[in-house]
Amino acid sequence: MAARGVERVLAKCEACIIEGNFYEAHQMFRTVFFRYNSQQKFAEAADLLYRGALILLQHNQHTSGADLSLLLLDVLNNAKSPVSDDTIARVTGLFEKMDPECPERYPYLTKAINWSRKVDKDHSKRGHPDLHQRFGVIFWHERNYAQARYHYIHSTDGEGCAQMLLEFHTSHGYPSEVDMFITQAVLQYLCLQNKTTANICFEMYTQKHPKIDNGPPYRLPLLNFIWMLLVALEGGKLAVFTVLCEKYQVSINRDPHYKEYLDQIGQLFFGVPPPQRTPQGLFGNFLQNMLGAAGSDDEEDEENLVAGKGASSSGSTNSRMASGSSSLLRDSSSPLMATSASPSKTEKTFDLD
Amino acid sequence: QSTDNSWQSVIPQDWIPVISQDSVRQQTQRPQPPLSDAYLQGLPAKRRRMMG
Numbered sequence: 001m002a003a004r005g006v007e008r009v010l011a012k013c014e015a016c017i018i019e020g021n022f023y024e025a026h027q028m029f030r031t032v033f034f035r036y037n038s039q040q041k042f043a044e045a046a047d048l049l050y051r052g053a054l055i056l057l058q059h060n061q062h063t064s065g066a067d068l069s070l071l072l073l074d075v076l077n078n079a080k081s082p083v084s085d086d087t088i089a090r091v092t093g094l095f096e097k098m099d100p101e102c103p104e105r106y107p108y109l110t111k112a113i114n115w116s117r118k119v120d121k122d123h124s125k126r127g128h129p130d131l132h133q134r135f136g137v138i139f140w141h142e143r144n145y146a147q148a149r150y151h152y153i154h155s156t157d158g159e160g161c162a163q164m165l166l167e168f169h170t171s172h173g174y175p176s177e178v179d180m181f182i183t184q185a186v187l188q189y190l191c192l193q194n195k196t197t198a199n200i201c202f203e204m205y206t207q208k209h210p211k212i213d214n215g216p217p218y219r220l221p222l223l224n225f226i227w228m229l230l231v232a233l234e235g236g237k238l239a240v241f242t243v244l245c246e247k248y249q250v251s252i253n254r255d256p257h258y259k260e261y262l263d264q265i266g267q268l269f270f271g272v273p274p275p276q277r278t279p280q281g282l283f284g285n286f287l288q289n290m291l292g293a294a295g296s297d298d299e300e301d302e303e304n305l306v307a308g309k310g311a312s313s314s315g316s317t318n319s320r321m322a323s324g325s326s327s328l329l330r331d332s333s334s335p336l337m338a339t340s341a342s343p344s345k346t347e348k349t350f351d352l353d
Numbered sequence: 354q355s356t357d358n359s360w361q362s363v364i365p366q367d368w369i370p371v372i373s374q375d376s377v378r379q380q381t382q383r384p385q386p387p388l389s390d391a392y393l394q395g396l397p398a399k400r401r402r403m404m405g
């Protein structure tokens with residue numbers, strides 16, 4: 001059986017590593033990997049790469065460890081290996097051991113998410129929630145809250161997200177934002193049609209945050225708004241939604257983006273027709289950004305997938321940003337405060353499923 | 354403010370006192386101070402770049 005082959009190679013490489021011949025070990029892993037790969041022995045190849053990468057990373061050989069890690073994701077991709085607890089543990093385990101500063105880490109992250117998108121039809125837009133959850137935990141441990149937050153929002157771990165947000169708020173936010181941190185998360189979960197996680201996250205955050213009194217109802221109007229909004233989602237009555245948005249307009253205006261999230265939530269849960277807009281309008285951009293990977297090609301996804309990673313802007317990004325900013329000025333077409341919106345085109349500028 | 358109370362018939366009755374109290378609270382609410390970097394990091398990546 002070929003597994004024995006893997007063991008033999010590993011034994012040799014381990015010997016190399018003990019002697020400090022990291023270069024030789026790395027090359028040996030690569031050579032054997034390419035042999036397996038050309039023989040289509042993907043399981044063996046993946047096993048070898050995982051264990052090789054792990055040994056190298058454990059010996060602080062970050063570049064060669066990352067190299068094998070990236071090769072592992074290529075194999076998972078090519079072999080269309082399904083997302084399982086075991087593969088998630090391996091993929092994120094290597095990520096955790098990579099040097100946070102090493103330049104391969106971010107490409108590795110996006111490659112991992114893209115693998116989960118490709119092999120799992122249910123999560124072909126944003127990547128597998130369990131994979132996001134693991135990345136969220138790792139970033140949280142590294143106190144990289146912005147990244148942790150992004151991945152938690154794409155996970156189904158509302159409890160973990162709440163605890164992370166609580167810590168993020170108390171360590172880096174302003175006291176006046178105690179209700180805004182959770183509002184932002186809940187509204188984003190809802191835009192991603194993840195009602196269950198939104199509910200759990202809200203419950204945990206409000207229960208555990210030392211600066212929030214017992215409720216509902218709460219002392220802070222914005223929290224009451226979110227509480228009632230979450231209840232209203234169940235009934236799905238547009239009139240209720242409209243009353244809530246009217247009565248809490250002052251609180252909603254605290255962050256100009258809330259209105260956009262609520263427009264989207266109105267469409268998703270309360271049958272509000274989408275506003276008329278140009279196909280490349282601000283809102284389309286906005287959602288694509290938030291959803292990460294809404295139906296675009298890979299290259300663009302890699303850019304979108306990870307928040308907090310600034311930098312690169314391709315030509316298409318620039319043009320989309322330009323068209324987005326021009327429609328910033330045109331903000332009155334929102335159906336949020338109106339029960340009867342203007343008749344909509346049925347065009348889909350964004351796609352949530 | 355508006356004396357139109359028709360909204361009260363639309364929503365669950367136990368919400369009425371909550372919303373009424375919040376309406377009063379919101380009238381005296383101070384304007385939102387500038388938001389922290391931490392909070393703004395929750396915005397979609399490109400949006401932050403546009404604002405920055």
